[in-house]
Amino acid sequence: NKDGRKLNIALIGLGYYATYQLAPAFAQTQFANLAGVVSGTPSKIEDWKKKYNIPEKNCYNYQNFDKIIENKDIDAVYIVLPNSMHHEFALRAAKAGKHVICEKPMAVSVREAEEMIAACKKAGVQLAIGYRLHYEPFTNEVMRLAREKDFGKVKFVEASFGFKLRDTNAWRMKKAFAGGGPMMDVGIYALNASRYATGEEPVSVTAQWVKTDPEIYKDIEETLFWQLKFPGGAISSSTTTYNGNVHRLFVSYENGNLEMSPAYDYGPLKGKTSKGEMNLPVIKHQTAQLEAMSEAILNNRPVRTPGEEGLRDMKIIEAIYKAAETGKEIKL
Ligand code: NDP
Structure with missing residues (x-):
């Protein structure tokens, strides 16, 4: 913005994503500033203070976090905690008058x-909400094709995201922390993709789950398949799993198709359409996301991926679980 102001952001939860993806992304932004940290691990706070030049007065733990209300040097928080903690910290941050950026789900x-x-x-x-793909060029091209219909209407979508996870100690494997299994972690990308690839909201869902390894996947689903119907006539089919690798988006249009794999990783993403290779800029998603969100918030404009976008996915996820449980088609 014109007066050179940056959005001063405090990261909450200094785990993998905050440390290796978000923190380095700040260095390349014009509008976002890594101003503070909130952590339950004092040694991490010491490391981050040195590494990112963060003053002691901008550091909090989970107990004293509410004092952030008095801190004029923090404008926003970025919640990068296990899924079950997002709600609590979003409410506490809002109460303290801070803008909230929150990871998916x-x-x-x-x-x-x-x-x-x-x-x-x-x-x-x-x-x-941290839907980083909405800020990168390949995904924006998929959205544009839905809007401008270069290849006609969308007929069907196959969107799947899974990876191998067997660590039974990981919070991702515990329903109390993750809220579910791979659906809550990476399946949400596939679901979000079926929505942006069609540019529509689904009207009904069917789903099935399979456990090939119930000893490992005790508490959560292992593999989940679901199908959506869209009002324009398109249908989608998706898989999410912790028992194998898949990162694929396939869109079939009336007059052509698009295929991306990987479609959801940090990049470089790769894809082709009936017209040939998708030759698009490869960028760091987290930098682009932080930049766009910070600029919007500083200028009091709506962000591209607001809470309402996250809520739409949550509603469909609940319906997917209900459909898998009951074996019935669930109307949305
Ligand atoms: P990590 O387990 O690596 O980090 C989570 C951090 O949360 C911990 O390091 C810890 O930080 C803090 N924490 C507080 N209480 C607990 C607890 N009881 N158990 C575990 N950690 C706790 O997770 P990720 O960084 O991989 O994921 C965090 C969030 O980010 C999730 O919601 C995930 O879905 C999302 N994510 C998004 C990605 C994307 O591409 N958009 C990619 C990866 C994750 P401390 O020690 O500082 O207290």
Whole structure:
């Protein structure tokens, strides 16, 4: 923005994503500043203070976090905690008058997601969800094709995201922390892709789950298949799993198709359409996301991926689980 101001952001939860993806991304942004940290691990706070020149007064733990209300040098928080903690910290941040950026999935239930949106609205702060793909060129091309119909209407979508995870100690393997299994972690990307590839909201869902290794995947689903119907006539089919690798988006249009693999990784993403290789700039998603969100918040404009976008996915995820449980088609 014109007066050279940056959005001062405090990261909450200094784990893998904050440390190796978000923190380095700040260095390349014009509008985002890594101003503070919130962590339950004092040694991490010491390391981050040195590495990123963060003053002691901008460091908090989970107990004293609410004092951030008095800190004029923090404008926003970025929640990078296990999924089950997003709701609590979004509400506490909103209460402290801070804008909220929150990782996906925004929460572990529709109710929580709705409460987060309401709390931010009441506090007059923005709520942005970390859908990094919405800020990178390949995904924007998929969205453009849905809008401008170069290849005609979308007929069907296959969107799947899974990877191998067997560490039974990981929070991702515990329903109490993750809210579910691979659906809550990477399946949400495939679901979000079926929505942006069609440019529509699904009207119904069917789903099935399979456990080939119930000893390992005790608490959560291992592999989940689901199918969506869209109002324009398109249908989609998706798989998410912790028992194998898949990173694929396939879109069949009336007059052509698009295929991306990998479609959801940090990049470089890769894809082709009926017209040939998708020759698009390869960028760091986290930098682009931080930059766009910070610029919007500083200028009091809506963010591209607000809480409402996260809520739409949460509603469909709950319906997917219900469909898998009951074997019935669930209307949305
Ligand atoms: P990590 O387990 O690596 O980090 C989570 C951090 O949360 C921990 O390091 C810890 O930080 C803090 N924490 C507080 N309480 C707990 C607890 N009880 N158990 C575990 N950690 C706790 O997770 P990730 O960084 O991989 O994921 C964090 C969030 O980011 C998730 O919501 C995930 O879905 C999302 N994510 C998004 C990605 C994307 O591409 N958009 C990619 C990866 C993750 P401390 O020691 O500082 O307290």
